[in-house]
Amino acid sequence: MTFAPKTWIVGETVTAALLNQEIRDQFNSMFDAWTTYTPTWTATTNPALGNGVLTGRYLKVGRTCLADIRLEMGSTTTYGSGAYAFSVPFAATSAVVDYLGTARLAAGASTWAGQAVMSAGSTVFSCTFPTSATDSRAASMTGAAPSTLAAGHILRAQIEYQTAN
Template sequence: MTNWLAGQKITAGGLNNDAGQWTAYTPTWTSSSGAAPSLGNGTLDGEYSLNGSTCTVRIALAGGSTTTWGGGQHRFALPFTAASLANANFGYIGSALGSDLGTAYYPGICRIFGAGTFVMLISPTTATGSAPAEWNATRPFTWGSGDHLSLEITYKPA
C-alpha cells in the first residue's frame, strides 16, 4: 500500500479505497497446529476498509451444529499482509468479543505481528480463570453451536 504518486492515474477503485468504502471478503479460518477447524454449517463473514495508509478489518464467526473448532490457536487470514514493525515482538492490536451462547461474554484483544498475514485472538481470562492465552477450541470457553466471536483491528498494509 502506497500513497498517491506523481503521474499516477486516479481510478474509481483508488478513490473508493481512500474514501473508506467497505469491501466484503471471506477470511480463511485455520489453526496454528493440530486438527484444522471446519466451518461446517456455521457462518464466517469478513469485510475491510482501506482509508489512506490503514486497513480496518472486521471478522465474525458463528458456530453451527457441524462446526468443528480445531486443535490449535484460531487464526483468520487478512486481506493484505501487514507492514513490518521496528521489532519482531511488536504488533497491531484490536478488540475481540466471544459469546458462549446464553452463558457469558468474553472480552479479548486481537493481534497481528508485523509482516503478518493473519490475526489471532487473546483473552485476559478464561472460563476457568487460567492465564491469558490465544483462543482455541476450549479457550476462553469450550466453543459449540450458536457460540460466536467478533473482532475488529486496524493495521498498516505492507
C-alpha cells in the same frame, strides 16, 4: 482505495479530469463503503466451518487497513486444536511493531472481551481472552478456551494495521 498522488511536471496543463482523479477521487476513497473478503480460519489442526458462517470486511485508506471478521459456529462446525488464526486481506508491513484490536466472544450466557493480536509482517491475526472467569491473564483462543465453543456462539474481532503496500 487511495493511491500515490501524481508527480506534477513544470508547465503541465491541469485538466478537470486530472483534478478529479487527484483530488476528488482520493478524497472520496476515504469514505468508500467497506469491502467484503473471505477470511480463512486456521489452527494447528484446522477447524472446519461446516454450516457455520465466517464473514469479513475491510476498509483501506492509504496503507492503513481496518479489518473485521464475524464467526458464527454452526451445529456441524468442528473446532480443530491449537490457537486460532484468521487471515487479513493484506499483509502487514514488516515494521517492528505488533498490532492490537478488539475481540468479543458471545458463548451462550457468557460474553468474553479480549484482544485481536497481529505480528509485524503477518497475514493473520489471533484472538486472546482471559483464561478463566477469575483469571485476567490472556491466552490464545482455541475450541476450549476461553469457553468450549458450540453452535450459536459468535466471535467478532477487528484489527487495524499498516499494510506492506
